[in-house]
Amino acid sequence: MADRKKVQxxxxxxxxxxxxxxxxxxxKAQPIDMKPQKxxxxxxxxTTDEPSQKKTYSNRKETLNYRGNSxxxxxxxxxxxxxxQVPFSVIYGKKGEIKKKNLITICVxxxxxxxxxxxxxxxxxxxxxxxxxxxETFGSGEFSTLLSGIQPLAxxxxxxxxxxxxxxxxxxxxxxxxxxxxxxHNFSNPVLDVSEERTLLYNRESNRILIANNSGLIFDQNLExxxxxxxxxxxGSVAFACESASYSAxxxxxxxxxxxxxxxxxxxxxxxxxxISNNGKYVAVAVLKVKxxxxxxxxxxxxxxxxxxxxxxxxxxxxxxxIESVSRSNFAxxxxxxxxxVKWKNGEETKISDFGVPSYxxxxxxxxxxxxxxxxxxxxxxxxxSGEVKHKFEFNGIIDxxxxxxxxxxxxxxxxxxxxxxxxxxxxxLNLDGSADYILGVKDGVVTLDNTTMNFVPAAPDNQ
Numbered sequence: 001m002a003d004r005k006k007v008q009x010x011x012x013x014x015x016x017x018x019x020x021x022x023x024x025x026x027x028k029a030q031p032i033d034m035k036p037q038k039x040x041x042x043x044x045x046x047t048t049d050e051p052s053q054k055k056t057y058s059n060r061k062e063t064l065n066y067r068g069n070s071x072x073x074x075x076x077x078x079x080x081x082x083x084x085q086v087p088f089s090v091i092y093g094k095k096g097e098i099k100k101k102n103l104i105t106i107c108v109x110x111x112x113x114x115x116x117x118x119x120x121x122x123x124x125x126x127x128x129x130x131x132x133x134x135x136e137t138f139g140s141g142e143f144s145t146l147l148s149g150i151q152p153l154a155x156x157x158x159x160x161x162x163x164x165x166x167x168x169x170x171x172x173x174x175x176x177x178x179x180x181x182x183x184x185h186n187f188s189n190p191v192l193d194v195s196e197e198r199t200l201l202y203n204r205e206s207n208r209i210l211i212a213n214n215s216g217l218i219f220d221q222n223l224e225x226x227x228x229x230x231x232x233x234x235x236g237s238v239a240f241a242c243e244s245a246s247y248s249a250x251x252x253x254x255x256x257x258x259x260x261x262x263x264x265x266x267x268x269x270x271x272x273x274x275x276i277s278n279n280g281k282y283v284a285v286a287v288l289k290v291k292x293x294x295x296x297x298x299x300x301x302x303x304x305x306x307x308x309x310x311x312x313x314x315x316x317x318x319x320x321x322x323i324e325s326v327s328r329s330n331f332a333x334x335x336x337x338x339x340x341x342v343k344w345k346n347g348e349e350t351k352i353s354d355f356g357v358p359s360y361x362x363x364x365x366x367x368x369x370x371x372x373x374x375x376x377x378x379x380x381x382x383x384x385x386s387g388e389v390k391h392k393f394e395f396n397g398i399i400d401x402x403x404x405x406x407x408x409x410x411x412x413x414x415x416x417x418x419x420x421x422x423x424x425x426x427x428x429x430l431n432l433d434g435s436a437d438y439i440l441g442v443k444d445g446v447v448t449l450d451n452t453t454m455n456f457v458p459a460a461p462d463n464q
Contacts, residue, residue, distance in 0.1 A: 124278075125197045125236040125256050129213060133197055136214035137161065141177035143447060143456035148182055150451055154192040155438040157364070157403075161214075162440055163199055164449065165192040170201055172214060173454070175442045180214050193232050200232040202240075211238070211258070219258050225250070228271050233325065237280030241271040253283060253304055262304040269298065273323040275331050280304070282344040284331050286320040295319055299333060301347060311347035322361055326368055327385035334361040339370050341387030350387035355379045365404040367391075380409065391422050405441030412439045417446055419459065430457055 123130035137160075149166030156163050163181075164171045170192065172181030187203035194200070198218075201210040205226050211219040225243035232238045236256030244250040249271045253262035262283075269287035276283050283302040288295065297320040299313040318335040325331045332341045339352040339361055352358075355372035356379070362369055367382040367390065378399055382391040393409065401412040410419045417430040417439060436448040445458040 123197065124195075124234045125213075129197055133214040136180045137174050137178065139178055141174065141179060143177045143454055145173075145177060145179065145454050147171065147449075147452055147454065148184075152437055152449055152451065153190065155440070155449055156192060156194045157440060158194045159196050162447075163192065163194055164454075165190060165201070170199065170210075170212065172199075175440075175447075177447075177454075177456070181212065181216065183210070183212055183217055185210060191230070193230065195232045195236065196234055198232060198236055200230060200238060202227050202230050204228070207242075209238075209240075221258060223252065229274050231274050231276050231325070233276040233280050234278035234328075235280055237276055239274055239276040239283050241266075241274050241285065251283060251285060251302065253280070255280065262302075264302055264307075264309075266300075272297075272320055273333075275323045275325045277325050277331070277344055278328040282331075284323055284325075284333075284342075284344075286323045286333060288319060297335065299323070299342075301342075301344065310345075313342070313347065313349075324361070324363065324368075326363065330385055330387070332361070332368060332387070334358050334370070339383075341383070341385075352381075352383070352387060352389075355381055360399075360402075364402070367404065369402065369404070371399060371402070380411075393420075401436075401438050403439050403441040403446070405443070408441055410439055410441040410446055412436060412448075417448075417457070419446070428459070430459065432457065 147164060147166055147169075148171055149168035151167045152164055153167065154163075154165040160175050162173045162175065164173070168184060168186075170181065170183040170185060171179060173179055183201075185201060185203075187201070187206070187208075189204040189206075191202055191204060192199065198211055198213050201212070202208070205228075207223040207226050209219070209221055209223065209227065209230070210217060211221075211232070223240065223242060228241040228243070228249060230238060230240040237254065238258075239251065239253045241249050241251055244265060247265040248268050249266040251262075251264040251266070251274070252260060253276065254260050264283075266285070266287060269289040271285060272288050273286045274283065281304055283304065285300045285302065287298045287300065289298060290296070294317055297315040297318050299315070299320065300309040301311050301313075303310045315335060318337050320333050320335050323331065323333040326341065329345075330341050330343055332339065335358075337353075337357065339358050341350040341352070342348070352370070355370075356374075358370050358372050359378075360369075360371040368385065370381050370383065372379045372381065376397060378395050380393045380395055380402070381389060382404075384390055395411055395418070397411075397413045397418075399411055399413060403410045407421045407423070408419055409422070410417055415432045415435055417432065418427055419430070419441070420427040430446060432448060434450065436450055438449040440447040440449070442456070445456055448455050448457055
């Protein structure tokens, strides 16, 4: 019995001794952030408090992980918050930068897609044709270049493109010299008319017509009767004045797919020219008649939704030389006495009669250009689509051809080209080595066209 008590005392001592060592180890292993509050005294736990101390420590650990617990001291929160927030703040910064970059990328992509969408939807003949036409004009070429065929019959520009009609071909060029169109024809008396996306080619006193875009021929069609004159609109609609068995002429109007949607018959007179509005709704027909031994010109304005003309203008003693659509709202005509701008809907007219007798009228660049005056002295006048005078210049000499590029006007007279801008009266001269039939103003110079070639003449000081 005494031996058992002795053994039990020894075991108790060993246990107490080990507990002391554990207490000392736990005191050393206490975390730094577990500081007691200032208002409470520090109590040393006895060996009997060991289990409760461990439980408290684990509870505090859980308490520190819980953000809203009020038992956590301010210092402990700051230290734990600092340790946890430092790496996350860096991550949040990178995420912010990535979000900004993604937002910028999305905005730029949206703007590009929106621009392409607007570019396609505003195409007068459809988005696919506009994309095709734009693709064909990409890239650059060079001048000089030989023409297909000889004897240029017409030279027209539209939308930074130039079209040359020769006795055998219709050729299209960009202003940098790229040849994007080569269309052969066998017309004996061809006539060329151009619009934003398409070109119309027909043969006078024949019933065959050709319609092409930048990529090539899209319609080759024979009408029922021979064509007197024709016109192509901004949206691809076309109008023709043709022969008729029972009338002086018949007016035929087709949409961009060459489906006929309007016909009108002229009782008497000779059609001298025709124009169709940009939206294909209206047609203006200039007719020449003889009454009591005097020439009379009648201008009929047709609405394709009506059977009869919506108005008629009679010009006694005048001959209409040209009629042209200048906008969706207006058309213009030039007679041997004046230039006039007329509204499609009601015939309201703006007469231009302050500059003398007109000798030339055409749509060049963003203006409608008319030349007035005598042989050796001319007034060059630029109008907007409403007939308002925007610029006026005087020129002494014979005008063989004229062109506009940007804010510069180029005038061909003999073997010299005189050019000047809209706001500077100083004029410069380019001397040509040979003759030229047509000119085209381009960047840093002029393109000249003769019987066989197109050449580039730089606007350099040594050529002035």
